[in-house]
Amino acid sequence: MKVRDVKQQLRQEFPMTPEGTEGQIAHKLRSFYLSVQEEPIPQKFLDLLEKLDLAEQRERSAVKQRVGSEDL
Missing domain, CATH: 1.20.5 (Single alpha-helices involved in coiled-coils or other helix-helix interfaces)
Structure with missing residues (x-):
């Protein structure tokens, strides 16, 4: 399997959409920021x-x- 094929397969399995990894990271960062802001x-x-x-x-x-x- 070529590297390009592996990358394409990974993109399909783990999409970088707002509902995917980026969205999860953004949600966690927002939650952390709000908790620090309230301290x-x-x-x-x-x-x-x-x-x-x-x-x-x-x-x-x-x-x-x-x-x-x-x-x-």
Whole structure:
């Protein structure tokens, strides 16, 4: 049996249609994404975001002070 014949036989047995393998993969990925989306954000991550916000605010304040003192 030639490789081309084997490939053709496999395509017939396992069609890549929305109802076939691709559809199953898409369904499982969608389900996984939705389950992850519903999980709460870990507190450590929220704390890290808060620290980042504070650091950005401090940097903006420092830049404003430097720019303001240069105008004098």
